[in-house]
Amino acid sequence: MDVEKKYFSNISFRERAIFEGAISMAALFHQFIGTPINEKTAESLEIAISNSLQLQPAIEKVDVSINIDKIKQSNTEFNYVSLSGDMLNVRIHSKINDLIAIIRMEFIKELNYPLMYVEDIIGDE
Amino acid sequence: MDVEKKYFSNISFRERAIFEGAISMAALFHQFIGTPINEKTAESLEIAISNSLQLQPAIEKVDVSINIDKIKQSNTEFNYVSLSGDMLNVRIHSKINDLIAIIRMEFIKELNYPLMYVEDIIGDE
């Protein structure tokens, strides 16, 4: 089966790059929110998150940064917290042909919300 | 803050509709995969999934259909299964201005994969 032709010929490369990057960003959020974490385990979780999301279609790079200060601020009696959206800063590069979409998630204090948006698109159709 | 202007003026309405629909589809998958389910509880889970995803930006409608036959096929000694991607058939309508993107997820046997794609886009920029 020609998956590209059958399922993706109705959208442009640019739209496809946005589509795949958006999928991986939301996958990241809803898969890993709630994971027990503290400052000692943050790095291994960042690596596992990045490795797992890079497996998805079109994903070239996943930079995950977990905010250690926020972990410490929300610390509990048991010295760990549940990973939450305000601790995450993520950039995902998705590539279709020579076109790269950079999808970003960052916590915007003014919105009290971990906003996902298209930070940049590099290359042309 | 003008969120639209600040974060979304670099993409078209059509791209934004695709973006928001893709986010909600992946959110659905990674949030609810693994939920205990059988044929008696499928409907209440479909309703909760639909209600929760409709809260996300731009989402107008979420039609979730859980395949009861597949639940029965993968049944266990304990009369329930973990929700998996091959049981889901979903359509999400995301709307930006008068433009609606219909994002679809369905299990494609030939790919052994729950494929997410843009089924249709209704309206023009």
Place this chain on the structure above:
Amino acid sequence: MDVEKKYFSNISFRERAIFEGAISMAALFHQFIGTPINEKTAESLEIAISNSLQLQPAIEKVDVSINIDKIKQSNTEFNYVSLSGDMLNVRIHSKINDLIAIIRMEFIKELNYPLMYVEDIIGDE
């Protein structure tokens, strides 16, 4: 296969009731934390959570109460939040023979932690 004999004859009925209730409480937390929610969708999510967890071995009753005030307090620009541990108050009844364990999760402000504990055990070995 006699599952009870093969896998559970090394623990008492009381221990087994505690074991099964603990499993379902943690399943609830890690499955549903992160779900988009607001005051209008809370009830359908409570129902779906309760129905799904009741499918697990030995679970008789699952009372889930999502704190609407906390939803409102953590509200965002987009009028919904991600379900988090501080919004949940849950009692799970697990029954083995005539013995019922009541497992509780509630957010304890002093610990800044959604504590899971055995609230009561009714009946004797």
Place this chain on the structure above:
Amino acid sequence: MDVEKKYFSNISFRERAIFEGAISMAALFHQFIGTPINEKTAESLEIAISNSLQLQPAIEKVDVSINIDKIKQSNTEFNYVSLSGDMLNVRIHSKINDLIAIIRMEFIKELNYPLMYVEDIIGDE
């Protein structure tokens, strides 16, 4: 607050060890099921899972083994799969005083089910 006295004095050390181990086992399952995985990323996910669960109360050791053969068997067009219960083999050691409960999860083919049970308890009250 004396958490132990206030919330856990109604159960024995043995029961508490079983309780905490059961919580972490179910946390593991419902947090990580659905994660994209292939044979190259399995190890980093095992490490992150083990590190995160060891943060929970009483948890001493978490041995996670993801079955590479099953990953390959369920492979998709896109060279990765969603982590599912039949791929997991886990032992969690939870310790209260000098008493260690070994909680096990393994997929039992005859039951078509990833069974969680108490494999062993070492030490006395």
